Amino acid sequence: MANSIYFASTTLHLYVASAIAASRPGEDAHLIFIDQPESKPYPLYDIVRNWPGSPFSSVSLFYGRFPGLFNKLRKRRQLFAALSQKLMQLRPEHIFTGNDRRIEFQFAMHKAKAIGSSAIGHYMDEGVFTYLGRDASSSFSDRIIDNSIKKIIYGLWWKNPPTVGASDWITYVHPAFPELIHPLLRKKRLVPLNAASFNSKAMQSLSESILLKSGIPPESLGAVETFITLPHESIFENEPLYRERIAFIVRQQTELGKAVAVKYHPRNKSPDSLDLSSEGIHLLPAEVSFEALLPYLSSECEILGDLSSTMIMARWLRPDLKVNAFSLDNSSFGILLRTIGISKYT
Structure with missing residues (x-):
């Protein structure tokens, strides 16, 4: 049986990788978590290792965020050595990633070719970049400076993607909305993702494990009538009117008698930047993944958010839900959200 490797650095990568792996029964799938802080517990790793319905034959964790420049370079060499051993062992025919800028993926593709495996590279939909592209990829800094430095440090095998994927x-x-992907990705071979894959019993058990690990009884989400997902707190700090608008919307929903749940951005420094707990709403743990929450929301629930990948994923994975944005301008992102059926909250 042919081996395949799936690199995942986010929960979304894990969900997409799991759905794809489950749809490819002729392969032996192996999951590798990457780009995590060194020596910091990573609960998702243990959850997946103990996941009864997992489509993966093995699960590994390779740390990728190291403090200090020289320490980072030394640890990167160790990382490459560990990856080399894994590739020699598995000799994969297919390698999947949610970001082909990741050094782990590019090294794996290079190494696979060097040992005669000639693995085929796959890009898994990661959200915004899939549809709008990554403007920074075409900048002088990325194309010339960053590209040259990485080739010098790592080798000529490093390739600077013109955009992610x-x-x-x-x-x-593998896109969720193949007809809307960035023009550069249309040159690749497309394999549309199937949202139904996320409704399997195995995927539900994964979501349940993630929620319970965060202290959230899955059944409690069924009572939520308005689910608000918030951007990073820097938005509130830089735009005072934004803070007032969110507070107004929360107050408006509670006055309508709605059961409101709010999830802050996981990288916020403050647990309650907008002091929403005083409004009597349900604050969900910021670190819990949005993908794990989605399956347990009632079909009557309304999702409110801003211009982010969570809105794209909500529209795709739960087409039965009403999904509205706080603001919806005529930017490329705003047009994308309108195209997939997201309206402006009024």
């Missing part, structure tokens, strides 16, 4: 390493793209 468009590097020469990628043959197949």
